[in-house]
Amino acid sequence: MNINIIANVSRRGFLQGVVASGVFVLSARFVPEPLWAAEGEAAAPGIEPSLWMSIASDGTVTIVAHRSEMGCGSRTALPLVVADELDADWAKVKIDQAIGDPKYGDQDTDGSHSVRSYFDQMRQVGAAGRAMLISAAAAQWNVPPKDCATEPHLVVHKASGRKLGYGDLAAAAAKQPVPKKEDLQFKSKFEWSYIGKETNALFDLPDMVTGKAVFGMDATMPGMVYASIEHPPVLGQKIKSYDDKAALKVPGVRKTLTIDTVTPPHLFKPLGGVAVIGDNTWATFKGRKALKVEWDSSPNSSYNSDAFRKTLESTSRQPGKVVRNVGDVDAAFAKGGKIIEAEYYTPHLAHASMEPPVAVAEYRDGKVVAWAPTQNPQAVQDTVAAALGIKKEDVTCHVPLLGGGFGRKSKPDQVAEAAVLSKQLGKPVKVVWTREDDIRFDYFHSVAAMYMKAAVGANGKPTAWLQRTVYPPIGSTFNADAKYADDEMGLGWNNLPFDIPNHRAENGPADYHVRIGWLRSVANIYHAFAIHSFADELAHAAGRDPVQYLLELIGTGRIVDLKPKGDDAEDARLYPLDTARLRRVVEMAAEKSSWGKHPMGKGRGMGIAAHRSFLTYVATVVEVEVDSKGQVHIPNVWTALDAGTVVSPDNVRNQFEGAAVFGTSLALFGEITATNGAIDQSNFHNYQLARMNRAPRHVDVQIVDSDAPPAGVGEPGLPPFAPALYNAVFVATGKRARELPLSKTRLV
Amino acid sequence: MIRFRVNGKEQTFDGDPDMPLLWYLRDVAGLTGTKFGCGMSLCGACTVHHNGQAIRSCSTPMKELSGTEITTIEGIAPIHPVQKAWMEIRVPQCGYCQTGQIMQAIALLKENKHPNDQDIDTAMAGNLCRCGTYQRIRAAIHQAAKELA
Numbered sequence: 001m002n003i004n005i006i007a008n009v010s011r012r013g014f015l016q017g018v019v020a021s022g023v024f025v026l027s028a029r030f031v032p033e034p035l036w037a038a039e040g041e042a043a044a045p046g047i048e049p050s051l052w053m054s055i056a057s058d059g060t061v062t063i064v065a066h067r068s069e070m071g072c073g074s075r076t077a078l079p080l081v082v083a084d085e086l087d088a089d090w091a092k093v094k095i096d097q098a099i100g101d102p103k104y105g106d107q108d109t110d111g112s113h114s115v116r117s118y119f120d121q122m123r124q125v126g127a128a129g130r131a132m133l134i135s136a137a138a139a140q141w142n143v144p145p146k147d148c149a150t151e152p153h154l155v156v157h158k159a160s161g162r163k164l165g166y167g168d169l170a171a172a173a174a175k176q177p178v179p180k181k182e183d184l185q186f187k188s189k190f191e192w193s194y195i196g197k198e199t200n201a202l203f204d205l206p207d208m209v210t211g212k213a214v215f216g217m218d219a220t221m222p223g224m225v226y227a228s229i230e231h232p233p234v235l236g237q238k239i240k241s242y243d244d245k246a247a248l249k250v251p252g253v254r255k256t257l258t259i260d261t262v263t264p265p266h267l268f269k270p271l272g273g274v275a276v277i278g279d280n281t282w283a284t285f286k287g288r289k290a291l292k293v294e295w296d297s298s299p300n301s302s303y304n305s306d307a308f309r310k311t312l313e314s315t316s317r318q319p320g321k322v323v324r325n326v327g328d329v330d331a332a333f334a335k336g337g338k339i340i341e342a343e344y345y346t347p348h349l350a351h352a353s354m355e356p357p358v359a360v361a362e363y364r365d366g367k368v369v370a371w372a373p374t375q376n377p378q379a380v381q382d383t384v385a386a387a388l389g390i391k392k393e394d395v396t397c398h399v400p401l402l403g404g405g406f407g408r409k410s411k412p413d414q415v416a417e418a419a420v421l422s423k424q425l426g427k428p429v430k431v432v433w434t435r436e437d438d439i440r441f442d443y444f445h446s447v448a449a450m451y452m453k454a455a456v457g458a459n460g461k462p463t464a465w466l467q468r469t470v471y472p473p474i475g476s477t478f479n480a481d482a483k484y485a486d487d488e489m490g491l492g493w494n495n496l497p498f499d500i501p502n503h504r505a506e507n508g509p510a511d512y513h514v515r516i517g518w519l520r521s522v523a524n525i526y527h528a529f530a531i532h533s534f535a536d537e538l539a540h541a542a543g544r545d546p547v548q549y550l551l552e553l554i555g556t557g558r559i560v561d562l563k564p565k566g567d568d569a570e571d572a573r574l575y576p577l578d579t580a581r582l583r584r585v586v587e588m589a590a591e592k593s594s595w596g597k598h599p600m601g602k603g604r605g606m607g608i609a610a611h612r613s614f615l616t617y618v619a620t621v622v623e624v625e626v627d628s629k630g631q632v633h634i635p636n637v638w639t640a641l642d643a644g645t646v647v648s649p650d651n652v653r654n655q656f657e658g659a660a661v662f663g664t665s666l667a668l669f670g671e672i673t674a675t676n677g678a679i680d681q682s683n684f685h686n687y688q689l690a691r692m693n694r695a696p697r698h699v700d701v702q703i704v705d706s707d708a709p710p711a712g713v714g715e716p717g718l719p720p721f722a723p724a725l726y727n728a729v730f731v732a733t734g735k736r737a738r739e740l741p742l743s744k745t746r747l748v
Numbered sequence: 749m750i751r752f753r754v755n756g757k758e759q760t761f762d763g764d765p766d767m768p769l770l771w772y773l774r775d776v777a778g779l780t781g782t783k784f785g786c787g788m789s790l791c792g793a794c795t796v797h798h799n800g801q802a803i804r805s806c807s808t809p810m811k812e813l814s815g816t817e818i819t820t821i822e823g824i825a826p827i828h829p830v831q832k833a834w835m836e837i838r839v840p841q842c843g844y845c846q847t848g849q850i851m852q853a854i855a856l857l858k859e860n861k862h863p864n865d866q867d868i869d870t871a872m873a874g875n876l877c878r879c880g881t882y883q884r885i886r887a888a889i890h891q892a893a894k895e896l897a
Contacts, residue, residue, distance in 0.1 A: 071842030071879045201838050208843030209831040211781020211821035215844055218780040226775070251764040282771035283764065285787070354785050354793055354844045354878050403783070403844025404878050435786040650838055654881065658841055661880025684790035684876060692882040693869040699883055 052125045053082055055133075059153060059167030061086065062094045066104035067114040068375045069097075069204065070353075070405030071658075072714035073651040074114035076203040078122050080647055081115075084194040085126025085187060086133075087150040088166065095203050100377025100397040108376040110410050110518065112614035112712025115647055119710045127184040129173075136172035137164045152193065189707065200648035204401065215401045216373025217358045217432070224360055224428035225254065227421050228284035230291055231273040231441050232261055234677030235514055236298035242274050246290035252283025256291070257424055259417065264480035266515050268383040270417045271441055277425065281432050298677060303513035305447070305673035309345060312449035312510060316343065316470045320508035321484055324494040324562075327502035329455075332464030338456040342537055344530040345739040348672035349445035350687060351519050355403020356438040361418035362428035367394040368419050373402040375410040387416040388423055395419075406662075407518040411443050439687050440679040443517025444672055446471040450530035455502075460542025461552060464502035467534075469493055469527060472512035483509035485523065492527035492613055492719060495562050497579055498535075499555025513677060520662060524613045524719035529740060532609035532723035537736065546727060547590045547608055554579050554586070554610070574709055575615040581642045581704075582617045586610045588640035588702050589619035600731050603627065607727025609720035614712025616643040617704075620660075620720040622696075624728040630747035632668060632729060634696040639717060641701070644708035652713045653701040659717025660699045664690040667722040668742050752813040754779070755823030765811035770794045772810055773820060781821035781847045785876070792875030795848040795855075796820045802855035804874075821847040830854050833892040841879035849875045853889050862893055 054062050063082050069075035079095050082088075098104050106117065130150055137155035138145040141162060149156050154163045194200060207213035232238070244256040254277045261272030276287035333339065361370035361384070368384050377397040385392040402409055418431040433441075448471035455464040475482030485493075485507050494505050519525075539549035557580025564572040586608070590596075593606060600606065603626045610619035623636040637660045646652050669688035673680045681687040722740060729747065730736050737745035750761045754777060761772060768787075773779045773796070782805055785793030789804040796805045797819040824831070830853050840846045849872070856863060856871040863871065868886050877885070 069842075071840075073841075201835070202840065202843075204843065205835055205838065205840060208840045208846055209834045209850060210824075210826050211779075211847045213843055214780075215783075217784060217844075218774075280767070280771055280775040281784075282767045282775070286764070286766070352878060354791065354842070354876065355783070356785075401844075402842060404842045406878070432784070435788070435791075654838065654841055654884070657883050658880030661882060662878070683788050684786050685788070689876050689878060690880070690882075691873045691876060692886065693873045695880065695882045697865075697883075 053086070053129055055129070055166050055170040055173070057167050057170050059092050059165055060094055061088045061092055061166065062096050064098050065095050066098040066107050067118070068107070068109040068377070068399050068402055068405070070109065070375060070402035070409060072114070072655060073202060073648055074109060076200070077115050077647040077651070078118055079203070080194040080200060081119055081122040082126040084192050085123045086129045087152055087193070089153040090194060092153060097399050099399070100381050102378060107378050108410055109405070110375055110407060112714045112716065115710045116615065116712060119645070123186055124181065124184060127186050128179055131179045131184065132173045132176040133166055133169050135176040136169045140164065140172065195647050196645070196649065198650055200650065202651070213401055215355055215403045216371065217355050217403060219360050219371035219400050220430065221360050221362055221371070221428035224430050225277050225279065225425065226281050226284045227275045227277050227418070227429050227431045228281070228288050228434065229259065229273045229275045229417060229431065229437070230288050230293055231271045231437065232295055232298070233440070234295070234298045235300045236261060237295040239274065240294040240296050242294065243292040244274070246292070247276055247287040250283060250287040250290055252279040253287035254278055257421060259420060265478050267478060268379060268411045268413045268416065269387065270413055270420060275421055277421070284432070285434060300513040301677040303674045303677040305347070305675070308447065308513070309449065312447065312470045313343060313345065315508040315510065316449040316451040316468050318508065320468050320470070320506035322504060323489045323507055324496070324503070324505040326500070326504070329464040329466045329502045329504045332455050332502040333453070335455070339453065340456060340538060340541055341451070341453045342534055342738060344450040344452070344533060346448045346526040346529055347670070347740060348447045348514070349519055349666055349670045350439045350442040350672050350681070351406045351408035352439060352687060352689060353402070353404025353406055353408055356435055357408070357414040357433040358431065359412070359415040359418040360428060360430040361415060361422050363388065363419055363423040366390055369396045370415050370419060371398045371400060372412060372415045373400055373409055374412050374415065375402065375405045375407070376412065379410065380412040380415045383412050383416045384419045387420055406520040407522070408442060411517055435684070436682040439672070439681050439683065443477065443515045445519035445525070446474070446516050446523070448526035450526060452530055452534040454534070454538060456538065456542065460538070460544055460549070462500050462538060465496070465498065465500045466504050466506070467493070467496070467531065468506040468508060469530070470508035470510050471526065472510045472516050474516050474518055476512035477516055483511065488523035490568055491523040492531065492611060493523065495560070495577060496531065497560055497577055497582055497612060498553040500553070514674065514679070521613055521715040521718040524611065525666065525722070528609065528611045528719035529722050532611065532720060533726055533738065536607065536723070536727040536730065540730070545596065547586065547595050550586055550608060550610060551583055554582055557583060571615065575711065577612065582610055582612060584704060585617045585619040585640040585642055588704070589621045589638050592640065592700055592702055593621040593623070593636070593638040595621060603732050605728040605731030605733070607724045607729070607731060609723040609727065611719040613716045613719050616641055616711040616713065616716040618716050618720055620724045622721065622724040622728045624725065624732050626729065626732045626747055628748065632742060632747070634664060634725070635698065637696045637699040639699065639701050640704065641716065642704035642706055643711045643713050643716070644706050645710045646703055646713070647710070649703055652703055655713045656701040656717040657699040660721055661690050661695045663718050663721025663725070664695055666740060667725045668694065670741050750810055750814050752815065753817045755819055761810050763810070765809060767810050769796070769805040769808045769810060769813065769818065773805060779820050779822050783844055783848060785845065791845070792852060793845045793848040795851040795875065797851060797855060800855070800858065802852050821851060824854065828854065829895040830857065830888070830892040833888040833895065837884050837888045837891060839881050839884040839888050841881055845875065845877045849877065849885055853885070853892065856889065857893055857896055861897060863889065
């Protein structure tokens with residue numbers, strides 16, 4: 001795929017193509033909120049640089065997608081919302097992917113919040129456009145706008161039956177005043193054409209199945225060269241010496257260049273190393289193999305996973321920073337009675353999206369143009385600008401499709417590499433990471449140790465629950481001194497939804513030795529693993545049915561007061577933690593799985609976990625069969641979720657089906673370890689992912705019909721999966737495994 | 749000079765004979781529907797047909813291609829029943845691995861017109877999907893088999 005083809009669908013090309021023919025454009029002033037200050041002014045076709053939506057005279061509606069598409073569906077979902085309120089015919093809608101630009105608001109496609117954060121605004125964009133089309137038609141017919149309605153892509157005068165197409169009205173609509181926000185009229189839920197409909201499919205689906213879809217890996221620039229970079233095996237190692245004689249003899253290799261080794265804080269800066277420049281990707285890979293590099297030592301050369309685990313576990317047994325306190329756990333523990341303790345451990349994970357990191361960038365005359373599969377094109381602007389000492393505004397980042405992201409692609413270090421090399425070479429450079437680079441030099445999901453302690457009353461329910469978690473925090477990537485978690489606490493740790501009179505959640509300090517980053521559902525993975533394994537342990541210790549016990553732990557339907565601050569307070573106002581919604585998904589998943597009606601034990605088991613993350617309530621039941629060799633098979637998974645209002649239900653099911661597979665990968669196989677600072681794993685033979693023959697055979701996904709505001713769908717399916725699986729394995733085998741992955745525990 | 753055919757067209761190659769077919773397709777021929785995933789035949793993203801059989805182009809050097817016929821996703825006349833089933837069942841999430849999955853599925857259905865679940869699992873186990881669309885892939889293969897029957 002040539003860059004020129006991509007450029008033709010970029011916004012600049014689009015504008016040049018249609019402005020002359022009379023076009024309606026709706027500008028960025030609708031989003032974000034403060035920009036409403038300019039309301040009431042006429043939209044200015046063609047000169048407003050930031051567009052959300054436009055209509056050409058042929059009726060083509062072009063909607064800007066400002067969030068990245070990595071497989072979660074936001075590039076389709078948000079334009080569907082605009083199209084619905086616009087009353088557009090989806091077959092006449094085109095999607096134009098935004099470049100990185102702060103005028104679009106937040107573009108960091110992470111945290112499962114694309115629809116949550118932009119649902120209302122996209123409705124406003126669509127409704128405003130529809131109102132202006134109606135006004136234009138009413139003026140032409142000389143009738144009051146209130147006598148007009150719309151059908152897909154048409155304005156209709158109700159009394160006379162006259163109709164005008166959106167394309168015919170585009171030029172006149174552009175001259176209508178933009179309605180005030182409070183005057184906008186929205187469709188009712190029952191009038192929605194697309195929101196919540198089963199027929200919604202990904203906009204890019206036809207291109208995806210024919211190979212026409214353009215991913216970051218497919219972007220090219222005229223005159224570009226390729227680069228593959230030998231990074232320091234241990235974070236922070238500098239080049240002692242290197243010998244490129246053999247590398248330069250490889251056909252197609254042109255030269256080598258060095259990039260300075262990164263210093264803390266690591267941010268998204270290039271790692272450093274030796275870049276092999278060549279005429280094609282293969283030449284640079286082959287050249288790298290012929291390269292001889294000697295590295296200095298690094299403070300991180302002491303990093304060994306076995307020893308580090310002991311440090312984390314030791315810290316987890318000491319009092320930590322209190323992040324939530326209810327009642328007095330110490331007083332409750334002092335009373336004696338039955339005390340249950342357990343420790344859980346989870347290793348580093350690598351994201352391993354199918355498309356490794358890749359970027360093409362050109363530096364010319366103090367400016368950079370980049371094409372990169374990034375979850376965060378504004379971070380590309382910041383990172384490239386900082387790396388080259390240029391202004392953010394002088395970095396243009398185009399965003400092709402992402403071949404998976406899972407959080408890795410919020411960190412654009414490889415784009416900075418391409419830009420730095422382009423400046424040195426004076427031509428565009430495409431940097432391609434190998435799979436080995438991807439796995440060894442990830443921003444790793446953190447390794448974590450959790451300590452849990454409960455005092456159990458006569459009825460088997462806990463009177464006190466202490467939980468302590470320790471891991472190198474994500475903050476260490478941004479502040480080398482960070483030792484305690486920050487935002488991670490809100491990811492399933494300071495918001496336990498259980499009805500327990502005495503509860504304390506703590507966090508202990510940890511050092512980092514690799515770059516730490518967020519991976520799909522982030523800290524929820526280890527937090528949910530500890531909490532829901534422990535809840536199941538208490539249920540079995542009490543001789544109780546795990547589902548009934550879980551419902552008792554959750555307690556009656558109520559709003560849990562988490563005493564939130566800052567952004568959390570805003571979330572809590574719109575999205576209170578409602579245990580009635582959590583109970584409901586537990587009951588749904590249990591019912592769909594026919595919980596309690598299957599014979600269990602002797603190699604068969606079912607387990608449950610329920611976890612709220614990214615404001616979505618999820619309960620998952622996993623069924624396992626453990627064969628005579630100890631291999632775990634997963635015939636069935638039943639998941640129930642309440643994500644509030646859902647735009648594309650089939651896509652939501654796909655996300656949760658996928659979460660069960662992603663969960664299988666990390667529960668059965670996923671483990672990244674370090675020896676003397678270097679990562680031991682390198683490719684899919686030693687960092688295994690679930691394949692079709694090991695993945696759950698059938699995943700049933702039930703979506704609660706809800707009028708609540710939209711919540712997340714990309715990540716929340718993951719956290720309950722591993723504990724539900726482990727709880728099932730306990731039923732099947734009597735073995736309680738307390739560390740991820742399951743391959744560390746002998747089952748037979 | 750290596751002579752071979754790609755999607756029915758005669759091609760020649762006189763570059764590094766060790767270059768894997770994948771990088772010829774992507775960087776030289778501009779056929780980017782075939783994807784790079786691992787470089788070690790571990791993920792299947794690079795699957796193409798070599799004389800009608802599914803192979804991993806990332807591990808097939810150009811020097812082995814003399815006189816052979818290569819078909820890539822671009823050479824599959826749309827819409828193949830497999831692609832149609834992929835769309836109807838809405839298999840993809842990110843989509844990156846799907847062209848390799850489709851090429852593998854087409855090859856499977858050429859050899860086995862009525863694969864059962866076990867056959868599909870065996871044939872598709874070499875194709876990773878990190879988004880986790882396996883359940884839909886299996887359903888789409890069954891559906892395409894019905895249409896092809």
